[in-house]
Amino acid sequence: MVGAGALEYAAVTERVALRVARLEGSGDAGKAYALAAKTFREELRGMPVAGRVALLREHHVDEQGRSRPLKEEAGTLRAGDVVGSGRVRVDLAVEPVEGLSLLVKGQEGAISAIAAAPEGTMLRMPDMYMSKLIVGPRARGHIDIDAPAAENVEAIAAALGRRASEITVVVLDRDRHRELIEEIRRTGARIHMRPEGDLTPSIAVGLRDSDVHAVIGIGGAPEGVLAAAVVKCLGGEIQARMWPVNRSQVERLREYGLADPERKLTTDDLISGDDVVFAATGLTSGETLAGVRYFRGGARTHTVVMSTRPRMIRFIDTIHALEPDAGLQGFQR
Numbered sequence: 001m002v003g004a005g006a007l008e009y010a011a012v013t014e015r016v017a018l019r020v021a022r023l024e025g026s027g028d029a030g031k032a033y034a035l036a037a038k039t040f041r042e043e044l045r046g047m048p049v050a051g052r053v054a055l056l057r058e059h060h061v062d063e064q065g066r067s068r069p070l071k072e073e074a075g076t077l078r079a080g081d082v083v084g085s086g087r088v089r090v091d092l093a094v095e096p097v098e099g100l101s102l103l104v105k106g107q108e109g110a111i112s113a114i115a116a117a118p119e120g121t122m123l124r125m126p127d128m129y130m131s132k133l134i135v136g137p138r139a140r141g142h143i144d145i146d147a148p149a150a151e152n153v154e155a156i157a158a159a160l161g162r163r164a165s166e167i168t169v170v171v172l173d174r175d176r177h178r179e180l181i182e183e184i185r186r187t188g189a190r191i192h193m194r195p196e197g198d199l200t201p202s203i204a205v206g207l208r209d210s211d212v213h214a215v216i217g218i219g220g221a222p223e224g225v226l227a228a229a230v231v232k233c234l235g236g237e238i239q240a241r242m243w244p245v246n247r248s249q250v251e252r253l254r255e256y257g258l259a260d261p262e263r264k265l266t267t268d269d270l271i272s273g274d275d276v277v278f279a280a281t282g283l284t285s286g287e288t289l290a291g292v293r294y295f296r297g298g299a300r301t302h303t304v305v306m307s308t309r310p311r312m313i314r315f316i317d318t319i320h321a322l323e324p325d326a327g328l329q330g331f332q333r
């Protein structure tokens with residue numbers, strides 16, 4: 001396993017969540033991002049690895065290519081940073097907060113997440129857009145990002161032994177997806193249009209009891225690599241393609257060694273090898289994870305951690321006594 005027990009990564013996202021979820025409804029996205037990135041940095045310091053931050057959700061570059069950097073703060077995490085106190089070299093993909101605006105508006109579905117894999121196995125790329133097609137284990141081998149979305153929806157439904165009208169596809173609610181949404185609608189499939197976050201539904205897609213069968217559309221590249229980690233652990237498949245919005249992004253891709261921006265990226269291109277850990281903790285409640293619930297002197301967190309070695313997925317419901325008098329009247333089961 002990548003240098004540390006999977007549970008140690010889960011403890012990191014838990015501690016990030018404990019601090020950052022206090023900003024639910026605060027309206028201050030910059031502050032929430034900065035606190036999450038800073039807490040990740042502090043918490044990763046104690047990990048028994050030499051972790052290189054290969055991918056980091058840093059700032060938004062919108063569809064027009066305008067960069068909206070999030071609040072800069074000393075001590076925050078940066079792509080390329082090496083963190084940890086050990087020797088085993090790992091690549092880290094860090095999502096300080098997925099769903100920043102959900103968190104600061106007190107809406108459902110914000111998480112903090114991290115993935116780890118041996119150094120050199122994560123495809124490094126700048127924080128820009130990526131087109132993605134993500135399915136669970138039973139639809140693996142039945143998708144092709146080069147084919148029209150409608151064909152993929154039909155193929156996914158057939159692989160699940162269902163009609164297209166019996167599956168649900170997650171698409172981010174963005175103008176760039178208008179045609180995609182119309183095309184999926186014509187198949188009869190249900191569409192879950194999310195205001196933010198395509199990583200969270202990528203976890204749901206890999207779980208049998210969820211009602212989400214595919215994630216399709218353009219979102220952040222770091223979330224694509226994190227989704228690849230989930231896919232490696234849960235089974236399933238991701239196909240992707242970078243989606244640069246201007247020439248300078250094409251140039252940046254070249255600097256990262258991705259000379260052909262049109263290249264189709266497979267799960268193994270995004271993370272090569274089969275040694276992966278993924279952990280995420282809910283900030284606000286969503287379909288897979290409950291959000292942080294605070295009580296007098298403490299809090300309760302809900303985390304999912306999964307790994308390939310050993311192959312396991314664990315949901316962790318933790319009660320944290322943060323002050324000496326927490327739980328004096330007993331803890332609730």
Ligand SMILES: O=P(O)(O)OC[C@H]1O[C@](O)(COP(=O)(O)O)[C@@H](O)[C@@H]1O
Nearest residue numbers: 098099100196197198199219220223
């Ligand atoms: O909001 P955009 O620019 O369409 O980007 C979509 C990407 O942003 C996210 O919704 C995360 O957003 P935040 O970084 O604001 O939390 C990803 O899940 C998604 O891949």
